Amino acid sequence: MTEATILAINPGNTSTKVGLFHDTKPVVVESIKHSDDELAHFPDINAQRNFREELILSWLAGRGQPLTGLTAVAARGGLLKPLASGTYRVDETMIQDLIEAKRGTHASNLAAQIGYSVAGKAGIPCYIVDPVSVDESHPIAKYTGHNQFQRVMLTHALNMKAVAKRFAKERGKNYADLTLLVIHLGTGTSLSIHRGGKMIDIVNPSEEGAFSMDRSGGLPTLQVARYIIEKGMTFKEFEKMVFGNGGMYSYLGTRDFIKVKEEYDKGDAKVIEIVEAMAYQTAKEAGSLSTVTSGKVDAIIITGGIAFNEFFTSMIRRRIEFIAPVFIYPGEDEMQALAEGVYRVLRHEESELPYPKDTA
Numbered sequence: 001m002t003e004a005t006i007l008a009i010n011p012g013n014t015s016t017k018v019g020l021f022h023d024t025k026p027v028v029v030e031s032i033k034h035s036d037d038e039l040a041h042f043p044d045i046n047a048q049r050n051f052r053e054e055l056i057l058s059w060l061a062g063r064g065q066p067l068t069g070l071t072a073v074a075a076r077g078g079l080l081k082p083l084a085s086g087t088y089r090v091d092e093t094m095i096q097d098l099i100e101a102k103r104g105t106h107a108s109n110l111a112a113q114i115g116y117s118v119a120g121k122a123g124i125p126c127y128i129v130d131p132v133s134v135d136e137s138h139p140i141a142k143y144t145g146h147n148q149f150q151r152v153m154l155t156h157a158l159n160m161k162a163v164a165k166r167f168a169k170e171r172g173k174n175y176a177d178l179t180l181l182v183i184h185l186g187t188g189t190s191l192s193i194h195r196g197g198k199m200i201d202i203v204n205p206s207e208e209g210a211f212s213m214d215r216s217g218g219l220p221t222l223q224v225a226r227y228i229i230e231k232g233m234t235f236k237e238f239e240k241m242v243f244g245n246g247g248m249y250s251y252l253g254t255r256d257f258i259k260v261k262e263e264y265d266k267g268d269a270k271v272i273e274i275v276e277a278m279a280y281q282t283a284k285e286a287g288s289l290s291t292v293t294s295g296k297v298d299a300i301i302i303t304g305g306i307a308f309n310e311f312f313t314s315m316i317r318r319r320i321e322f323i324a325p326v327f328i329y330p331g332e333d334e335m336q337a338l339a340e341g342v343y344r345v346l347r348h349e350e351s352e353l354p355y356p357k358d359t360a
Helices: 046-062 092-100 109-122 157-170 221-231 235-242 247-252 257-265 269-293 310-320 334-346
Strands: 005-011 015-022 025-033 072-076 087-089 126-129 180-185 189-195 198-203 299-304 326-330
Touching (some): 005 046, 025 334, 087 334, 126 334, 157 299, 180 310, 198 269, 257 310
Parallel strands (some): 072 126, 180 299
Antiparallel strands (some): 005 015
């Protein structure tokens, strides 16, 4: 097989990461930033598709990369139906599920939509790897407190899986032989506990756990119900309030942790308290998740973009290092993991998985 050229696409709430890989070697990986003002013009995530796609096409043109020179597109998987870990071929059924967003709205829902469109123009396949909806949990982990509701397993699975495997490899261990607790600090804060090579339980930042940069996390149920009724809110209105306009954004009016840090460094007492509360809640969720393996954890890994901020990770570390040694892996391995997943399929080292046609 000749050298493959893979385009990786990973949209976030405030940026779109794009990268070109020759086989699995990164040639260029960049982040196209989107300001709050730019995105404020769009009524929802789906409306941003053409805007972000044009930016990617311009980015490719600016680097002299013709679409005809691409071998495949690797897109981050969005909030889809529960799926096994692996690499999936994007098709019309998947695109429709992402547009309808029955399992929630998130910027990652745009990745396959954009990738499929670009791939169509180039006449090449588009894939997703370890989507947000990877579900490897035991049935008892799905219970809530009422038979009308069930926990939904949505996390930053791609990065969490990648960084856990990287940690194991660097220590000469098998991923499947370690019990790892992974904390992803991004626009949303995901947590997962890994044992036997699977994420056996998670904390879904869409509707539970610690508040983060623009998500409210878990909220007091009765207060929420009363608020929705008194305000006469629609589901979409409330969803945007707690997912996109919640968390740190609801308190300080920004989704940018750099701006939060600037105010923190100035000694603003209110900002300091809110930042400490976010760290406190994150540590508390890690402690809770450690009980899944009876407190037997080989290591805790803190990853994601916010993990570059040592002052913040230290707040979390001091509350959880009694559980297991804490290791910081700032940033994320998502772009590399996307390219590697697609490359394995192109090299026939593993089979591509078909997206399920059922409506579950």
